[in-house]
Amino acid sequence: MKLAVIGSRGYPYVYSGYETFVSEVTPKLCEMGIDVHVYCHRALFKEKPKQVNGVKLHYIYCIQSKSLSQLSNSFLSTLHALFLNYDVILYVNSANGVFGILTKLFHKKTVINVDGLEWLRPKWKGLGAKVFYFTSRMATKWMDVIITDAEEMRKIYLTEFNRDSKVIAYGANIRYSSNTNLIEKWKLRKENYYLIVGRLIPDNNGLLILEEFISSHSQKQLVVVGDVPYDDEYARKIKLIKDSRIIFTGYVTDANTLAELYHNSFAYIHGHEFGGTNPTLLKALAYGCTVLALDTVFSREVLVDENYGLYFTKGKGSLLHLIENIEKDLNKVHLLRERARERILQNYSWNKIVNQYYNLLHEIKSNIK
CATH class of the missing domain: 3.40.50.2000 (Glycogen Phosphorylase B;)
Structure with a gap:
């Protein structure tokens, strides 16, 4: 062959x-x-x-x-x-x-x-x-x-x-945290930040996520990993947002550092809209994250409805309320985190x-x- x-x-x-x-x-x-x-x-x-x-x-x-x-x-x-x-x-x-x-x-x-x-x-x-x-x-x-x-x-x-x-x-490949020192450059504390990973393009809904997070009363941080390799109005608008809770890392090319950002997050927020089985969503599960995902048929297929994640819509206030509710339900956060890798072993x-x-x-x- x-x-x-x-x-x-x-x-x-x-x-x-x-x-x-x-x-x-x-x-x-x-x-x-x-x-x-x-x-x-x-x-x-x-x-x-x-x-x-x-x-x-x-x-x-x-x-x-x-x-x-x-x-x-x-x-x-x-x-x-x-x-x-x-x-x-x-x-x-x-x-x-x-x-x-x-x-x-x-x-x-x-x-x-x-x-x-x-x-x-x-x-x-x-x-x-x-x-x-x-x-x-x-x-x-x-x-x-x-x-x-x-x-x-x-x-x-x-x-x-x-x-x-x-x-x-x-x-995706299952992995576990091995060196939390790799995220110290951003002065991050374990489970004290939300994470989004992806290019700063409209169909990943980064702007929506940031605006909803800023409107929330969360005391946690939001770490934004990604950029675009060209001058772009949408990406520029995102990077101009000022809030002490938001950290822009740009591209993170070291695989071990990126993995630690996933491992130690409070929750991964997935805003990708038009893909099929999305690699960053699978990586979040493989790395043991609690997942908050945009409600699409593709997200629901991977997460088996509410079995492996929670959902928000593009409607105003949807993600805001999800953030504030999940911070009051730590048992749910830990349950989803414990289940996450199970889904990769099942099918991915x-x-x-x-x-x-x-x-x-x-x-x-x-x-x-």
Whole structure:
């Protein structure tokens, strides 16, 4: 079995959910006997080994542009892959759905992990939203197998594009606190702060969370981890908010430090709106957090309604009241914290996800005519 993976920035480079997915899944597939080839953004790698942890690497050029770098890299990677004897090509990101036309012409079996509802994200207004909707539709027309990472996302693709998909969720690794000294730089005390993690973009609802928190009477702090790598009005508005309880850390690139921020929080507040199975939500559970989540079908699928988290809406006062109520119910906070990792072990371990991909790939290969 020979597999090509196209659409991430590469391996072992880790930047976002796609790269984490590639870094977790591909070396394990290699250990299971699959010959895995990952296509990488050449400009991101100073050193260019041909193989790391059994994963074979191809470094491909791209147009150095925020909007065109990934698409151009995927296009050139696809041209390269079409002339090699891969049994299956796995794409990540629905934007790569247009390349299904080429793989179909060359009789290459293709799988695509479409991720979230990109065309609904506020940052892709106008033409950008139309492009993502078009590429997602193309994926459903030309790719052999569509992978969605949540049952609720599967339902949306069925309704919107009349195409069924295979549900394989995202994963997370269980871990525990090991060095609380790592958060001392922000003068934080254990269980005395709320935490939000993510890019400062509208669909993560950071501004709403901050405004609700500021309106509350909480004596705890709110730690905001994340930023955007470009000048942005929404992010600027968030960072201009002044309140002695709010701490902006910017990006936290050290994995151990980020883990300690999760481990020692009073509660993690999840405002992500348009994804499927969200990596930061899974990480919060895997790290043992009490979760307060925006009430979406995706949050409810992961948290099994109220079993593993509590909810707020975008309505004025909803999160404010949840914050004030949860601080009076410490038994509930501790119960949710104790249960959190149980949910990962049930359904979101990387070992389970890898086995699902392994079985799917062999099923596809066996059906090649």
